[in-house]
Amino acid sequence: MAESNPLPLVLLTEQFAKLPGIGMKSAQRIAYHVMEMNADEAKALADAVMNVHKTVHLCKYCQNYTDRHVCPICDDNRRDHSLVCVVQSPQDITAIERTNEYKGVYHVLHGLISPLNGISPDDLKIKELLARINAGGIDEIIMATNPTVDGDATAYYISKLLKPLGVKVTRLAFGLPIGGQLEYADEITLYKALENRNEI
Template sequence: MAKDAYPPTLQELIRRLSRLPGLGEKSAGRIAMHLLRASDEEAFALADAVRRVKERIHTCPKCFHFTDGDVCSICRDPARATGELCVVETTADLLAIEDSGAYRGRYHVLQGALAPIDGVGPRDLRIEELLKRIEAEGIREVIIATNPSSEGEATAHYLMKLLEKRPVKLSRIAFGIPMGGDLKYTDKVTLEKALSGRRQVN
């Protein structure tokens, strides 16, 4: 992109847009040109939406998902009080499970995973709050839905050891071959998980 052809103000917008995930300099340039051609109302509404997100969005004090209220919509919903608590690493993981429509209980967002090499230990995650919720909310089952990475597995193992003597059912989400996947292209870890998580069919 010929940067000198753009006025400095437009260059600055493109530079900032290109720092967003998934946006390269060309895509950022196209978005900047779209905003330049957009009506004042449309452009200012977008800027105002970004400002409101930064001012109003915070973590839910119960589950640590994002919210703009006292607690998030999932924690507010009485139909979600199923006695099940799904533990995830991040809000992005929560949203992925929600999009599947396969789970209708409540969540607990750890806000990360154990990573000793990076200096992330149990005290850096929302584990203490998890223990308090299990008791306070009468949780009957804890579903550990951390990612199948080394950090996610370490976190799952730590939580299972921590909770094994508590009066709750513990479960770990299964991992395996994706629908439409091909065994010969599946990585070793996924195949191992698929085999160890096999179930009887007769």
């Protein structure tokens, strides 16, 4: 932004530019939009951001975001708790749930193993997954990480950890494009990928 802009507006723009998919021009437009809000609207936006940080945390079982002790999916007795779908991010759960076909539960890794980006297995929620399996009652793990180099490496790494535990480990049968993102896949493609998953 030009130096003629007030410093608080410049700082706000820089914060918006840190969001994924938001470039400097979009960030500047959002910052100006915020400036055009009335005080009540601006406060509501700020309160919503702060409220998320105060009330939303990780589910003690699946590591998905929730404002409860246990998320609604883990708390649902109609779900098959012996079947766990392992995903990279909470957005992937939303994508799979749109199919209305998957009846198991989930585990969110919150990332993928990526040595180039300095992300090791210890940075992910793998220990929590192992604890769930060791507690018993899980028959199958579906690795639903994205079909990328990091996604495949993460799926392979976790499958090697789980094989000795006597749990069946499968991988989505991707009719998804290589390098694609689960959250952008359509429902039919995701359903077919779930239906035709393969053991790894």
